[in-house]
Amino acid sequence: DAGITQSPRHKVTETGTPVTLRCHQTENHRYMYWYRQDPGHGLRLIHYSYGVKDTDKGEVSDGYSVSRSKTEDFLLTLESATSSQTSVYFCAIRATGEVETQYFGPGTRLLVL
């Protein structure tokens, strides 16, 4: 257990509305990540953060923005949700050590109608 929580765990929203997902960690890890999981694609990186206010894009960043104002919180925002953003979203942290391993939160299931 890497001390990662995500909220909400489930959300249903309508096309065109903004949505914010929250990832919270309790162990002061520097690196945090947002992935989406879709059938046949495994997990794909949306955005990541390497420190407070330091973020960068992943491979599927279009339509998403992130913010990190505190070490423990990493927010993912869908500015105007679309049906193609229906997915399961996972937050992860990177544990620095002998092997830089990522640990995942429980996920948020988002349905955009």
Next chain:
Amino acid sequence: GDSVTQMEGPVTLSEEAFLTINCTYTATGYPSLFWYVQYPGEGLQLLLKATKADDKGSNKGFEATYRKETTSFHLEKGSVQVSDSAVYFCALIGSNDYKLSFGAGTTVTVRA
């Protein structure tokens, strides 16, 4: 760029059967390799990892050996249980890289 290819599922087995899930990768340099497992309704859990050629990762009866000559990291378990039913993901992180590259996942169902 880096990529991972794993065998397509779904895979259905009987209890106590032998499980193999093939995973091959493309990467420059010397990546670290991982297997993650996702049980129904849950997030991903790290199952095992290996950081250099010929390393063997093992956990919960699962094993995988880092084979640089064949760029493979196949997952094996000698005798599966119903509780091993899950989706298994092979992944890598390149040297000096920041992100994991995942395979598409393999769904395994074990029947009693």
